């Protein structure tokens with residue numbers, strides 16, 4: 001297959017981890033006989049410095065014209081005092097909206113051998129394999145009216161949480177469909193004891209669920225879900241929730257399984273899929289070659305699965321990552337005292353080598 005891809009390395013550790021994800025994708029192309037045409041474009045702070053726009057028109061056009069977008073991260077302290085429309089993060093929010101990606105998928109998987117990286121006891125976190133399905137384009141992050149009014153000391157701020165039945169139904173369907181390829185359990189998270197939006201959410205999700213009788217649906221209030229996610233994370237399969245609750249719960253799920261550097265994400269449902277590690281630009285470690293590239297590499301695996309429908313190739317990348325971790329290869333964020341530490345590029349190389357090894361025919365494997 002010939003596949004067009006736009007890479008947006010961004011800021012901080014973004015370019016470092018994106019390089020490793022692209023290295024793994026190029027290895028996949030080589031061993032499975034595909035061809036990736038990769039176009040690199042600036043976004044975020046890098047684009048602001050170059051053209052005073054965190055999402056230049058040229059970058060957006062390239063994204064809209066490609067089969068998938070792989071993003072590193074945006075942001076950094078140099079831009080913290082910029083007005084909100086000129087902050088690197090506003091470029092990313094605009095990109096998500098322009099691509100129409102309403103479904104954000106954030107898997108949190110506890111890899112064998114990494115149970116000790118969790119702040120929770122190993123026996124609590126072992127076996128955790130949660131997929132958070134977060135609605136990405138609605139809710140309180142986008143609802144109108146929003147404003148801050150009045151004079152200092154007497155100001156009043158307003159945000160609006162808003163959901164339509166159609167918005168709820170389309171994200172619910174994504175969650176039910178995904179549950180069918182997993183353990184067939186959906187936990188829908190809301191605050192239906194307090195919020196009108198949540199009462200509508202629960203009603204519409206329940207109605208959509210009637211068409212998926214093979215999937216077990218349950219509902220939880222967000223406060224109870226937050227507690228259960230740390231008390232018994234391995235019980236969850238697919239967690240379906242709205243924008244703000246999903247933002248919070250998905251970071252929490254990330255912390256449960258260890259380093260933030262391990263998590264990839266996919267934003268789908270629109271014209272073009274957007275794939276990125278969950279972490280930010282990590283300015284505290286940028287430029288040192290020590291960032292963990294696994295989150296970006298797992299985002300690349302999701303790109304293969306969801307945008308290019310290359311399931312075998314996606315599984316190959318995921319099992320290469322699992323294999324490297326099981327063998328004890330660690331970046332700095334994962335290593336315990338006394339363990340040897342791989343650089344960002346050395347970890348990327350290890351995963352690429354493992355991809356090559358896994359893709360070999362069985363006979364060749366035995367001979368090598």
Ligand code: NAD
Pocket residue numbers: 013017072073074075076077089092259260261262276278279280281282283284285290291292293295333
């Ligand atoms: P962050 O995710 O960048 O970093 C949080 C902590 O995790 C830091 O200690 C960092 O060193 C560590 N970390 C992050 N990625 C890592 C990796 N790959 N390997 C090892 N350790 C890693 O969050 P932050 O510090 O709150 O934000 C920094 C900047 O990133 C801010 O400007 C923020 O707005 C931006 N941000 C961007 C995105 C995005 O691009 N999607 C997401 C979150 C934050």
